[in-house]
Amino acid sequence: MTDPLFSPAPVEIAPGAVHVPGWLDHAEQRRLVDLCRAWVRGPGGMTRHRTRGGTMSVAMTSLGWYWRPYRYSATLPDGTPVPPLPPILGELALRALKDAYGALPDPAPDYDVALVNFYGAGATMGMHQDRDERDDAPVVSLSLGDTCVFRFGNTATRTRPYTDVELRGGDLFVFGGPSRLAYHGVPRTRPGTADPASGMRSGRLNITVRASGLRRD
Numbered sequence: 001m002t003d004p005l006f007s008p009a010p011v012e013i014a015p016g017a018v019h020v021p022g023w024l025d026h027a028e029q030r031r032l033v034d035l036c037r038a039w040v041r042g043p044g045g046m047t048r049h050r051t052r053g054g055t056m057s058v059a060m061t062s063l064g065w066y067w068r069p070y071r072y073s074a075t076l077p078d079g080t081p082v083p084p085l086p087p088i089l090g091e092l093a094l095r096a097l098k099d100a101y102g103a104l105p106d107p108a109p110d111y112d113v114a115l116v117n118f119y120g121a122g123a124t125m126g127m128h129q130d131r132d133e134r135d136d137a138p139v140v141s142l143s144l145g146d147t148c149v150f151r152f153g154n155t156a157t158r159t160r161p162y163t164d165v166e167l168r169g170g171d172l173f174v175f176g177g178p179s180r181l182a183y184h185g186v187p188r189t190r191p192g193t194a195d196p197a198s199g200m201r202s203g204r205l206n207i208t209v210r211a212s213g214l215r216r217d
Contacts, residue, residue: 010100013152013163016138016177018100023172026197029144032207033199035088036116036144039063043083044076046118057123063089064113065212070132072113074216085209089114093140093209100174101138109137109211119148119189119204127151127158127185134213138176142207143167145200147193153183169198 011019024032039061040046046059051069064085065072075081093111098104113133117125130139150173153162162183167173175182186206194200 013165014175014179014182017152017175017179017182018173019165019167020096020100020172020174021168022170023096023099024142024144024170026170026195029170030197030199032142033144033205035086036061036205036207039086039116040118043078043080053126056125057120058125059118059120061116062113063116065214067113067115067132072132072212072214074214085112085114089207089209092142096140096142096172096174096209097138100172105137109135111137111140111209111211112214113212114207114209117206117208119146119186119206121191121203123204124188125186127153127183129155129181129183130208130210131181133210135211136176136180137211138174138180140209141173141175142209143171143173144169144198144205144207145194146202146204147190148186148204148206149188149190151185151187152179155179155181155183158183168193169195169200169204 008022013019044062046061048056048059049069066076066082090111094108147168150165150167151162189204
């Protein structure tokens with residue numbers, strides 16, 4: 001594993017892939033943790049989806065659009081419409097792009113979907129590509145709670161070459177451009193590493209914000 005990245009400055013892991021340690025302060029982390037608790041109690045609940053590889057160990061809530069392997073839907077499993085993406089996440093995503101890349105793309109992406117993933121003890125995420133979107137806007141990933149090992153690979157294969165990055169609570173990771181379809185995953189988390197000041201007692205929350213490129217009829 002590569003050494004943890006302690007610098008508060010953006011660090012380019014691969015072309016278009018940027019890690020910003022400590023991007024969220026404690027107050028922002030607590031606010032997001034509280035919001036996540038409210039969101040998971042919402043209409044969509046939390047689901048451990050079944051994929052081609054089996055049932056996921058990570059529990060997920062969808063916001064803006066409902067994700068199920070391997071597509072988005074404008075309705076929840078019970079047929080009710082999915083509420084729009086909470087504005088705070090769209091605002092954070094645009095701020096993240098500016099801080100990671102130094103400027104916003106022109107035009108700015110229309111972020112409209114987010115996945116909230118909860119990693120309990122032993123939960124992992126296999127190497128995969130985020131390719132269900134029709135828009136190639138960068139993916140914005142926010143970490144809360146326990147530290148994880150984030151494995152960021154290449155666009156051709158799930159195997160090497162890849163870089164292991166330690167993501168702590170409050171860290172930002174953005175990947176777009178040449179790295180937009182890079183394989184990535186979480187081989188392990190580090191239980192008990194959450195900073196109590198963040199509002200997380202245990203486990204890891206990961207919020208990924210994307211632009212679906214879809215239209216509601």
